[in-house]
Amino acid sequence: MRAIINAKIVNKDSVTESGAVIFDDKIREVGEGLHIGGCEIIDAHGDYVMPGFIDIHIHGYKGFDTSDGDRDGIISMARDLPRNGVTAFCPTTMTVSENEIQRALDVIKELREKNEGAKILGANVEGPFINPEKKGAQDAKYIKRPNIDFVMQNRDIIRLITIAPEMDEEFKFVKYISENTDITVSVGHTNATYKQTSETFKNGARHVTHLFNAMTPFNHREVGVIGAALENNTVSCELIADTFHVSPVLFNIVQKLKGDKLVLITDCMRAGGMPDGEYTLGGQPVTVHGIECRLKDGTIAGSILTMDKAVRNFLKHTGLPIYTVVNMASLNAARVIGEDKMRGSVERNKYADLVIADENINIKATIVHGRTKVPTEADF
Numbered sequence: 241m242r243a244i245i246n247a248k249i250v251n252k253d254s255v256t257e258s259g260a261v262i263f264d265d266k267i268r269e270v271g272e273g274l275h276i277g278g279c280e281i282i283d284a285h286g287d288y289v290m291p292g293f294i295d296i297h298i299h300g301y302k303g304f305d306t307s308d309g310d311r312d313g314i315i316s317m318a319r320d321l322p323r324n325g326v327t328a329f330c331p332t333t334m335t336v337s338e339n340e341i342q343r344a345l346d347v348i349k350e351l352r353e354k355n356e357g358a359k360i361l362g363a364n365v366e367g368p369f370i371n372p373e374k375k376g377a378q379d380a381k382y383i384k385r386p387n388i389d390f391v392m393q394n395r396d397i398i399r400l401i402t403i404a405p406e407m408d409e410e411f412k413f414v415k416y417i418s419e420n421t422d423i424t425v426s427v428g429h430t431n432a433t434y435k436q437t438s439e440t441f442k443n444g445a446r447h448v449t450h451l452f453n454a455m456t457p458f459n460h461r462e463v464g465v466i467g468a469a470l471e472n473n474t475v476s477c478e479l480i481a482d483t484f485h486v487s488p489v490l491f492n493i494v495q496k497l498k499g500d501k502l503v504l505i506t507d508c509m510r511a512g513g514m515p516d517g518e519y520t521l522g523g524q525p526v527t528v529h530g531i532e533c534r535l536k537d538g539t540i541a542g543s544i545l546t547m548d549k550a551v552r553n554f555l556k557h558t559g560l561p562i563y564t565v566v567n568m569a570s571l572n573a574a575r576v577i578g579e580d581k582m583r584g585s586v587e588r589n590k591y592a593d594l595v596i597a598d599e600n601i602n603i604k605a606t607i608v609h610g611r612t613k614v615p616t617e618a619d620f
Contacts, residue, residue, distance in 0.1 A: 241268070242610065243279035244596065250290035250563050252571060252585050261289055263592035265610040270586055282612070284596050287604055288562065291570040291585050292327025292593035293547040296400060296503065296577060297364055297450070297478055299332045299521065300510035306331040306363075307522050309343030311351070318357035320513065322606035322613035324546040325569075327593035328359040328583060330399055334522030335367030335378035338390065349397040358608060359593075361579060362399035365391075366449060369413070370429035371404035376454040377521055377541035378429060386413035395421045399577040402449045404430035405440035418444025424576055426478075429454045430465055437468035441475055447576055450507055451477040451494065452486050453540070470494070476501040476576050479568075481553045482545040484531050488557035495558065495568075503576060504550045504568040509533060509542035552601040 241264055249256040249270060260276060262269040299306055302320045304313030314331055321329060333344050348363045367378050369386040386408050391398060401423055407430075408414055414425050427440055428449025433456070448455075448469045456464030469477050477498055479486060485507075495502055506512070511519040511528040519526045519533075526533050526541040533541045547569055554565045567584075574584030582591050592610040597603050606613045 241279045242282060243274070243276040244282045244284050244289050244594070245276065246286055247284035247289040247596070248286065249586055250288055250566050252567060253563060255288075255561075255563060261586060261594065263594070263607075263610055265592055267586065267588055267590050267592050270588060282596075282605070287596050287598050289586065290562075290566045290595050290597065291583070292595050292606060292608065293325045293551070293569040294361075294573040294579070294583060295321070295326050295329040295506055295508075295547050296573050297332050297366070297505035298329055298508045299334060299542055301508055301512040303510055303514060305510040305521065306344050306348075307334045307336050307340055309340060309347055311347045314347055314351060314360070315355055318351075318355045318360060321358040322608060323603065325548045325551075325595040325597065325601075325603045325606055326358045327595070327606060327608045328361050328579070330361050330364040330577065332364035332366050335370065335375070335382045336522050337382055338368075341365065341368070342394075345394050345397050352397065357613065361577060363394075363397050364400040365398050366402045367429065369401070369403040369407060371407055371431045373431045374404070374429045374454045374456075376429060377524060377526070377535055377539055379522055379524060385409070388413055388416050391417055391423065392421070395423060398423050400424045400426055400447065402426045402428040403445070404428070405432040405436045405445070406430065408440070411440060411443040414440055414445050415443040422578060427455075427465060427469070431456055432465055434463050434465075434468050437465045438472070441468065441472050446475055448475060448477040450480050450485065450505065452490070453480065470497045473501070476503055476572065478503050478505045480505060480507050480543055480545060481550040482531050482543050483553055483557070485540065485543065488553065491554055492558045492560075495560065495564070500567060500572055500575075502568050503572045504547065504554065505573075506545040506547055506550060507543045508545055512544045512546060514544075548597070548601050548603055555601070
């Protein structure tokens with residue numbers, strides 16, 4: 241048994257100013273005045289202990305891309321991500337060929353929950369069931385109409401899938417998948433109207449892929465996808481909080497409207513954690529400079545954001561309580577894919593997926609299922 245002491249514990253709706261967490265692979269006790277005799281001690285020295293971050297939308301990191309279908313690449317991502325406070329994630333595919341998507345799904349299925357480092361929870365399939373007019377950095381030649389059979393064949397590994405509502409004839413796909421699987425259907429890369437989006441939500445979609453990006457803009461006469469998403473209090477929304485994809489002015493506005501339905505993601509591509517230069521995303525060339533990733537035609541192509549930076553940015557630009565923002569990176573994300581019973585908060589009997597960080601969200605240690613991962617090269 242191990243114990244973290246002298247910690248500011250970030251709870252779901254408060255901070256315990258001086259507490260302890262006792263754990264093995266799961267959290268056994270949390271709070272003040274705990275008996276820690278016989279435990280291996282980890283002294284937090286007054287830093288925060290918070291739930292591990294869960295990135296449900298990440299394409300790649302440190303030179304690797306989920307769509308490569310490379311087993312060693314996804315293993316490498318999992319081993320590296322804890323240095324950013326990530327304890328679990330959904331490797332995310334792009335709009336590539338069906339064979340390439342299948343190969344990536346097969347690798348994710350093989351590794352799910354069995355890997356070292358951040359735990360692989362299943363796949364996020366972003367495309368190919370999207371609108372070419374809002375494809376963003378997706379490759380148009382592989383875009384297809386929604387295919388129920390393909391998804392059902394992979395229902396045991398897909399946790400989240402993006403569709404454009406206007407590509408789904410009579411909402412057959414969203415209705416069938418929502419009624420017959422546990423897959424979360426998300427709206428994204430879409431030119432849908434407010435009415436089409438609202439009907440998709442009524443038929444079972446309950447999530448929005450990177451709100452504001454690659455979708456119909458918000459207009460005072462046609463509020464589009466954004467209006468439908470902000471209006472519906474049962475629908476969760478992703479946000480790429482790198483201050484480039486979305487103006488930080490919107491951070492507070494969206495949080496007030498979405499509350500615990502707002503989820504921080506990275507949308508990170510293989511250039512994450514790497515120097516500026518030339519990379520690829522879903523097989524397409526991408527130039528990375530600073531925090532901007534672009535195709536040759538200037539189209540934004542993913543990000544190099546990390547989850548610790550997303551939390552840091554949101555705190556800096558909103559002044560919200562730390563527990564509210566940490567929830568966006570943990571508990572809110574866990575709820576989207578039905579993982580909140582065992583992950584997403586510092587509570588008894590949940591997995592000991594924990595992060596020790598200072599007030600500026602500099603990661604001191606990441607603990608996955610009770611095993612410490614210290615963010616230095618030597619320990620990874």
